[in-house]
Amino acid sequence: xxxxxxxxxxxxxxxxxxxxxxxxxxxxxxxxxxxxxxxxxxxxxxxxxxxxxxxxxxxxxxxxxxxxxxxxxxxxxxxxxxxxxxxxxxxxxxxxxxxxxxxxxxxxxxxxxxxxxxxxxxxxxxxxxxxxxxxxxxxxxxxxxxxxxxxxxxxxxxxxxxxxxxxxxxxxxxx
Numbered sequence: 001x002x003x004x005x006x007x008x009x010x011x012x013x014x015x016x017x018x019x020x021x022x023x024x025x026x027x028x029x030x031x032x033x034x035x036x037x038x039x040x041x042x043x044x045x046x047x048x049x050x051x052x053x054x055x056x057x058x059x060x061x062x063x064x065x066x067x068x069x070x071x072x073x074x075x076x077x078x079x080x081x082x083x084x085x086x087x088x089x090x091x092x093x094x095x096x097x098x099x100x101x102x103x104x105x106x107x108x109x110x111x112x113x114x115x116x117x118x119x120x121x122x123x124x125x126x127x128x129x130x131x132x133x134x135x136x137x138x139x140x141x142x143x144x145x146x147x148x149x150x151x152x153x154x155x156x157x158x159x160x161x162x163x164x165x166x167x168x169x170x171x172x173x174x175x
Contacts, residue, residue: 029046031124032046032120033046035117035120036049038116038120040109040112040113040116041113041116041117043087044087044089044113047080048080048083048084048087048089049113049117050070051066051070051077051080051081051084052084052089052090052106052110052113052114052117053114053117053118054066054069054070055090055104055105055106055110056106057106057111057114057115059105060093060103060104060105061103061104061105062095062101062102062103062104063077063078063081063092063101063102063103063104064101066081066104081104084110088107088109088110089106089107089109089110089113090104090105090106090107090110091104091105091106091107092104093105
């Protein structure tokens, strides 16, 4: 009887954790989408704002570096940067050292969006932690670190499997 009760408790805990993850993720997305209605970020998508953040505030970065930060292909980033350049948030230039290399940097408008988004995150996290004491903050950090590590490992495993399947499919088409 005890094992049945424990199994039910474990099942309910997993259900609750799933609901908390899903609800938290959706809430953050809704809040972030709402925050984009600021006059300095109006018309940007969350993805575009994250691309702006990956470009960086003060540096001029090669496209490949930004693509790696976002974990996207160079082709995907090129499309995103073209849209942001058209909207006036980034500028592209050729490297003086290696003319094949395209560098990307934020414009004044891009830097304003970057700052506004940074302040949004700072305020959001500050408000979220406001009701916690230092012990609860430590526990939260430890738990979130473990969860983050799990998701990173899960992503890496899924990506490796995807790449292996893609390679296998290509090999079978060539044969």
